[in-house]
Amino acid sequence: MPTPDPQRFARAWADAWNAHDVEAVLAHFHDDVVFTSPVAARVQPETGGVVHGKAALRAYWNAALPLIPDLHFEVLGVYAGESTLVLHYRNQGGGLVNEVLRFDNALVAEGHGTYLVEPD
Structure with a gap:
């Protein structure tokens, strides 16, 4: 399945x-x-970090x-795959994050917030 226009979606x-x-x-x-x-796991521990459904x-959120x-x-990079976009961004605290989004008919069916792990 095709993904939406990567740059337009990221903006x-x-x-x-x-x-x-x-x-929005x-x-x-x-x-x-x-x-x-992992933020969902902290904010709503009962989810175990997995949120099901738009509601x-x-x-x-x-x-x-x-x-x-x-x-x-601040979006730093946009990566396109088949039915997938990865948005690489910096958050307000300077942390680096990748949002991995899998699409079905131009809507996100599955998303994963992933955060940079600093070396020990």
């Missing part, structure tokens, strides 16, 4: 996050999306966003 995604507009971000996701993130993703009032993402 819209970053603009929505930087505006703290959860509904969610517009890119399937109703039955599966999303994993649960909305609840997670709406719970997390007030904890990060200065949230800001």
Whole structure:
């Protein structure tokens, strides 16, 4: 399956996050999306870091966003694969993150927030 235009998607995604507009971000996701993130595991421990469905993703992001009032993402690179985009970005704290997104009919069916692990 084809992916959406990588650069256009990355701009819209970053603009929505930087505006703290959860509904604009969610517009890119399937109703039955599966999303994993270590942040979800911290904010909503009962998820074990795995969020199922758009409604649960909305609840997670709406719970997390007030904890990060200065949230800001700077896209550093966009990588395209078959039905997959990887958005490499720097967050407000300077952390490096990759968002791995698998698409089905131009909507995100599966997403994974991955964070740089510094060497010991």
